[in-house]
Amino acid sequence: MKQLIQAVKGTRDFYPEDMAFRNWLYGKIKKVSEKFGYQEFDGPYIEYLDLYKDKTSEEILKDQAFSLKDRDGRDILLRPEITPTFARMVAQRSQQLPSIIRWFSFGRAYRYEQPQKGRSREFFQWEINILGPESPEADAEIIAIAVEYFKELGITSDEVVIYINDRSYFEQILEKNGIDKKYTLQIIQTLDQYLKLSREAFEGKLNFLNPTQLEALKQYITSKGDFKNSEWLTRLFSALGNYDGVLDYVEYSPLVMRGFNYYTRTVFEAWDKKWNDGGLRRSLFGGGRFDNLTEALGGERVPGVGMAPGDVPIQVFLESLNKMPEVKAVVAKVLVTKFNEELSAKSLEICSKLRSSNISCEVWIDSTSKLDKQLKYADQKGIPYVAIIGPDEEEKKQITLKNLDNKTQESLTLDEAISKLRLSE
Amino acid sequence: MKQLIQAVKGTRDFYPEDMAFRNWLYGKIKKVSEKFGYQEFDGPYIEYLDLYKDKTSEEILKDQAFSLKDRDGRDILLRPEITPTFARMVAQRSQQLPSIIRWFSFGRAYRYEQPQKGRSREFFQWEINILGPESPEADAEIIAIAVEYFKELGITSDEVVIYINDRSYFEQILEKNGIDKKYTLQIIQTLDQYLKLSREAFEGKLNFLNPTQLEALKQYITSKGDFKNSEWLTRLFSALGNYDGVLDYVEYSPLVMRGFNYYTRTVFEAWDKKWNDGGLRRSLFGGGRFDNLTEALGGERVPGVGMAPGDVPIQVFLESLNKMPEVKAVVAKVLVTKFNEELSAKSLEICSKLRSSNISCEVWIDSTSKLDKQLKYADQKGIPYVAIIGPDEEEKKQITLKNLDNKTQESLTLDEAISKLRLSE
Known part of the structure; x- marks a missing residue:
């Protein structure tokens, strides 16, 4: 037998039962988004490479891009994320759009990662952003939406935590301690590994710092209450307190940085609360504030904040719970x-x-099939009613309506059957 | 000022108002599909080139493919159509799936065509197929679904027509007249241009036929009633007669062939009825029977029939009407x-x-904005109610609820406001 042509590695087929879950998840996402007054938008799945260069992370562009060329030789990517498309669309109409832009989208993105549980090369992202206000209250709204999402999915504050940080506050600390900007990225990457490294290894990786600088950094990491020196974070946590039950889900974390170059202030990540105790050891999703992205694309400056939860990690998490x-x-x-x-x-x-x-009704196609076969088909597919029209029924101008759930049947006129089927919603 | 980074040519941005139309169209598609018992599925947007080779039309693969390579050097396409993905998914599970497979999908496809009104390089297609039965009654069901779709969109049988043909009947006529199979494709292409060509030009293009053969072909084209010699078409039209009002929308046409190589019998195309009198001069969509596609992909033979209406032509058509x-x-x-x-x-x-x-509610973010500005924002966006909480309201434990439609306002407790807002659905 010929070899069956396979799907591309890392892509997913959505058979009707898989599609039912995706539609369920999309329904939740839409409900939460619209409850907060966000409007649905969508963009292309292919964009010029320029849209991402120096904005999205280097890792994504270098190692994970699905790239092609258009017929004029220009580099095109299958979008690895949705935020730059969002920013481009806003920049293109910044004159006509309202002063507060609240939009969401649910669509595909592509990254050439090693396929594994919780990752696929073609995945869905819920992109939700508010553009216009440069205020911690906008950041609080996005985080409140993340919490509402968890509540909607039945995930409690015992199961998940959203770690929040302020990148600009961290950068201030580096500056205050005279740490050269050229080390910022390296320090961020080391902080990212902090929990996996021994104290010696951690300090070894930061051997370009002098003892005072290293001490200041260690102080930053361990003094969790310290964020009160960040006016931004203080206002953010205060705003979060105005949303019912949101503070239970959130926590300040000096270690959260996010890999995207365009984040300017608030960054956050949702984690399995048991990540260090048998739970999922990767963030469920993240988000942050990007104040300069529209400008970086060549448009006017429109500050914004948002997040992009994917469908695969949340499914794995729901399964694990x-x-x-x-x-x-x-x-x-x-x-x-x-x-x-x-x-x-x-x-x-x-x-x-x-x-x-x-x-709604399906009709059997083949008029030579035995009735048993037809009944079996309905039963296996979960169709609740079967209508039979044989010579007796035809003569009496009736149909036999079988209820496969309770195994009863009755003879009815078509009008009676319609009334009955309508009632049985 | 820097040049704003543009969208890829031929792609579309869906701003919230565009998205509203797309969601409306998708809602109609879903309603019609589910009324006939079709279940939603979805597949990847990238597939190996092998999936299309010798199945999809040469034109699409040679001239219109968006292609890339995976990191093992294999050719991948952004899918130019959805049917081969559908067939692959069926072939992969042909043992476990029910004997009748009724599935639909609404997703993107990509073709590198010249962007123009009614065409874009990234478009949406409603893919709907029934697999299993090799029967003209299944074909009739798909065509009845197309008619139901038109009815759902408010398009009458005065405005649209579905031309139906049987490829195998046409091939029998060629065979009966001793016309070599090597000419089939050339004849199909000439028939496709029949209405645009002069009689002389038409005959010139078929100068490889002898006079008897040419006469037989002309007879085939002009004797519209002739399809009664096709048992398949006779049964198909008879089945169509069992659907309320469907015959008004359909017509036999010896000229319809469709470009896809995998069609085996019934083919059909929907056209603006005034296509020759100021209307749209391209088919709105088409479909047909593909009995050997799963086998051609390396799976078991599962006959099928379906169609793939795109979103762009139907929008242009609705606009023109x-x-x-x-x-x-x-x-x-x-x-x-x-x-x-x-x-x-x-x-x-x-x-x-x-x-x-x-x-659902939006909150204004900036606490220093004038109330007028906030009211104007709500009004421009079409938000029907505005809630105001000033010092007076705070003291009386009330809110002022303004109705922007009828310009009235009242002071209410929050509970009263909630009751009122719930009633005003």
Whole structure:
């Protein structure tokens, strides 16, 4: 036998039952977004490389890009993330758009990572941003939306935590201690590994700092209360306190930095609260403030903040918590069977009438199949009702309606059947 | 000023008002599909080139492919159509899937065509197929779904026509007249231009036929009733007659062939009925029967039939008919204003409580903005209610609720406001 052509590695097929979960998740995302007054937008899945250069992380552009060339030789990427598209769309209409832009989107992004549990090369992201206000209250709103999302998914503050930091506060500390800007990236990368490194290894990686500088950095890491010196973080946590139950989900963390170059102030990451105790050891998603992105794309400056939760990590997390919803693919309400060739037209006609009454129905196609086979099909697919039109029914101008759930059946006129099926929503 | 980075040519940005139309169209598509018992699926947007080779048309693969290479050097395409992905997914599970597979999808496809009205390089397609039955009744169902779609969009049988043909019937005529198979493709291409060519030019292009053969072909084209010699088409039209009002929308046409190599029997195309009288001169969409596609991909043979209406031509058509729906982007029900810094927390708190009662609301961020500016924002965005919490309201434990539609306002407790807002759905 010929070899079956396979899907591209790292992509996913959504069979109806997988699609049911994705639609469920999208429904939650839409509900939460719209509750906060965010409007749905969408952009292209291909963009010029220029849109990401010096904005998205180096790692993504160098190692993880799906790239192609257009016929004029220009570099195009399958978008590795959605934020730059969002910023471009805002920059293109910054004159006409309202002073506060609240938009969300749910679409695909592409990264050439090693496929593994919790990662795929083609994934979905919920992109949600507020542009316009340069205020910690806007940041608080995005974080409150993240919490609302967790609540909507049934995930409690015992199970998840959102770590929050302020990049500019961290940069101030480096500056105050005379640490050269050229070390900033290296220090960020070392902080990122802090919890995995021994104290010696950590200090070894920072051997370009003098003892006072190293001490200041260690002080920054360990004095969790210290963020009160950041006016921004203080106002942010104060604003978070105005949302019901949000403070239970959040925590200041000096270690959160995020890899994207365009983040300017607030950055945050959601983590499995048991990440250090058998839980998932990667962030579920992150976000942050990007005040200069529209300007970096050549537009006017429009400050913004947002986040981009992916669909794969949250599914893995729900599975690990045993909190996956029981969602099923939508099925028709009725299967209209075929008795024989002669009555085939009658079956089609009845199906057509059921649909006119907004009752979804499938019709069996082959008029030579045994009734048993047709009933078995309905049962396996989970179709709740079966309509039978045989010679007896045809003579009496009735149909036999079988309820496969409770194994009952009755003879009804089509109008009676329609009334019954409508009631059984 | 720096040049703003542009979108890739031929792609589209969906601002909230564009997204509202797309969601409206998707809602119609979903409704029609589910009414006929079709389940939603989805596949990757990138597939190996092998999936399309010798199946999709040469033109699409040679001239219109967006192609890239994976890191093992294998050719990947941004999918130019969805049917091969569908067939691959069925072939992969042909043992486990039910005997009738009714699936639909709404997703993107990519073709490097010259961007123009009615065409874009990144477009959406509604892919809907039934696999399993090799029967004209299945073909009739797909065509009945196309008609239901037109009805759902408010497009009448005076405005649109679905031309139907049977490729295998046409091939039989060639065979019966001893026309060599090597000419089939050339004849199909000539038939495709028939209406644009003069009689002389048409005959000139077919100068490899002898007079009897040419006469037989002309007979085929002009004798519209002739399809009754095709048992398949006869049964198809008879099945179409069992659907209410479907025959008004359909017509036999010997000229419809479709460009895809995998079509085996029934092919059809929907056209602006006035295509020859100022209407759109390209098909709105098409479909057909593909009995050997899963086998061609290396799987078991599973016959199928389906269609793939795109979003761009139907939008252009609705616009030309002046039948575009009046859809608006979803907005929050309430804007909660900010009176001053002191009362800022109060505004956030009220917004949080409105949301707990499932009332969508936006909060103004900047606590130093004039109330007028905030009211203007709500009005321009179309937010119907504005809540004001000033010192008076705070003292009386009330809020002022302004209705921007009828310019009235009242002082209410939060509970009263919630009841009122819930009633005003």
